[in-house]
Amino acid sequence: MAVITVVGAGMMGSALCVPLVDRGHEVRLVGTPLDREIIARLAEDHHHLTLRYDLPRAIRPFQVDSLAGALEGADAVALGVSSPGVRWAAKNVGPLLRPGTPLFSITKGLEWDGERLRVLPDVLAGELPRAQRDSIAPAAIAGPCIAGELARRVLTCVVLTGRDRQSLRTIADLVRTDYYRIFLSEDVEGVETCAALKNAFAMGVAFGTGLHERMGGAHGSVAMHNYESAVMAEAIVEMMRVVELVGGRPLTAAGLAGVGDLDVTNNGGRTGRFGKWLGLGLPLPEAIKKMEGATLECLEVLAVMRDAIAGLEARGVLGVHELPLLREMARVALDGKSLEMPFDAFFGGEHT
Amino acid sequence: MAVITVVGAGMMGSALCVPLVDRGHEVRLVGTPLDREIIARLAEDHHHLTLRYDLPRAIRPFQVDSLAGALEGADAVALGVSSPGVRWAAKNVGPLLRPGTPLFSITKGLEWDGERLRVLPDVLAGELPRAQRDSIAPAAIAGPCIAGELARRVLTCVVLTGRDRQSLRTIADLVRTDYYRIFLSEDVEGVETCAALKNAFAMGVAFGTGLHERMGGAHGSVAMHNYESAVMAEAIVEMMRVVELVGGRPLTAAGLAGVGDLDVTNNGGRTGRFGKWLGLGLPLPEAIKKMEGATLECLEVLAVMRDAIAGLEARGVLGVHELPLLREMARVALDGKSLEMPFDAFFGGEHT
DSSP states (O other): OOEEEEEOOSHHHHHHHHHHHHTTOEEEEEOOGGGHHHHHHHHHHSEETTTTEEOOTTOEEEOGGGHHHHHTTOSEEEEOOOTTHHHHHHHHTGGGSOTTOOEEEOOOOEEEOSSOEEEHHHHHHHHSOHHHHHHOOOEEEESSOOHHHHHTTOOEEEEEEOSOHHHHHHHHHHHOOSSEEEEEEOOHHHHHHHHHHHHHHHHHHHHHHHHHHHTTOOTTSSOOHHHHHHHHHHHHHHHHHHHHHHTSOGGGGGSIIIIIHHHHHHHSSHHHHHHHHHHTTOOHHHHHHHTTTOOOHHHHHHHHHHHHHHHHHHTTSSOTTSOHHHHHHHHHHTTOOOOOOOGGGGGGOTTO | OOEEEEEOOSHHHHHHHHHHHHTTOEEEEEOOGGGHHHHHHHHHHSEETTTTEEOOTTOEEEOGGGHHHHHTTOSEEEEOOOTTHHHHHHHHTGGGSOTTOOEEEOOOOEEEOSSOEEEHHHHHHHHSOHHHHHHOOOEEEESSOOHHHHHTTOOEEEEEEOSOHHHHHHHHHHHOOSSEEEEEEOOHHHHHHHHHHHHHHHHHHHHHHHHHHHTTOOTTSSOOHHHHHHHHHHHHHHHHHHHHHHTSOGGGGGSIIIIIHHHHHHHSSHHHHHHHHHHTTOOHHHHHHHTTTOOOHHHHHHHHHHHHHHHHHHTTSSOTTSOHHHHHHHHHHTTOOOOOOOGGGGGGOTTO
């Protein structure tokens, strides 16, 4: 039994508290400045506003003002912030960590620094204060996990990735339960690249759902699954290529972090709804408006990838015919162009 | 424009006629002895009984008794028979083929000959009469294709695989349309192994749907997508391993033939319904009865794989901890044991 502090009370960070409580830990859930209402309601009656579900009473909610107290004596810390929140966490949580504290994150994202793509655990590590940076190797959790299912203790398999095997074992032993299964990977670049890209690719797969409706098909009628599954396959092929560019192991995309996480994202979640609107032919601003302010991670990662593709192409590292699906998604979802899926360029090209 | 004869008037063989007709070919569709009613109805009013859809009038239906006439002057021949039908086709169609006729098949399956796993194009080639065997390298089509969608001209990407690149090009040029996209692969072992295994794995993914209902969940409510996607990811990992054992390229499983075809099979088709019944806890005989006599390719390939696993293990080629998902599916769907998904053995093992 340990004291574990989770920073960030969004759906995923909060759902993570359930297995932690079931393992018998003292679990402290601290909201970021964006989570004030969620924490207030949790303190009132344990109901989580965005999960729309009652969480275990043993979880102790804290507002961000009590961050220092919530971190006091923490044996391990989990970060459930948004991708822009990683720098906030490094600055605000970092100095409060005892050296060597096991630290893991569930945030997804990629950054392009003008020269290379960087995964978030490395961004986080680089932003930590010196003392913590030298003693903490941030780990991360990825893989197919819909938060609402984890909160309900539905069987879930995830990947815990990091550069220090011993620290991974420590965290896994603290976190795993009979329904929350943890698999270790030292391929941080591979796992985190897949985790970031899956939101973009899930949008592309969902284009088919929208196209189907646009052509008069009703939900449940003969659909466009052939279209969607071709996009899904190309997505995994392109994921492998980006993983390679980031310096990871391409095969990682064929496992839990790639195939698994993209599949679960296709089956649940807002990215699919957004892709459907675009496939249906809604102009980009209207599709964004339909999402009522929900964070669209797919647009964040597409913007990063567009810069990265341009930069890598200029350096001759990437060919102009590579990553056709990512390029088309950027054209549609960033530039507002109408969808013309370049199937002939998929899988290395139809006419080769 | 060419004369193309399709042998086998099941859903997939018949749907294949649609792009062939659209390419302007003379298309002759010959039923096997099992397709008499389908052909009779097609001859009457072009309605296809199992596709439940009207096919183009230009398709010329033939009963099996007219096989020789239907093959006369054929520039290319496609086989749309069931996997046991491959030997029937080699014996009955083979002698009627002019030497060098481009021949391709859409049949899925694997055989275990006591020493190794063999893919169907090789079985077919081996069973052809001598003259044809020396001049014809059978090709095969695989990848994500629901027949009802192809018949409706929904965009579809498939893989055409064979050992002779020139013959692949010839067939692809005859077959491709703007909605039926053909990608070439010379990895016959890889493509055909994926095509055969996907039915078994789709059953495993669908266990989650049944379990969800068993635990009181209604369709569309918070589901067990985390469970399903973990199984999907392990399925691709195991597909790669079996492809390797058969002598193909593991990465083939990460593309159209593996990820793509498994994804489409998860989204449509009878294998999923069967897996759902088993996940729901129905005894095996009842689950089979529920399927009302539909061919269960998943059981055929599982039976082959069970023998292959035993044989390869005995030879020390396969470890006892490998392929845990395939082993569990065989236990449940062949032996009628109750489902206990061995998640801890997935992905090389949870506690490694």
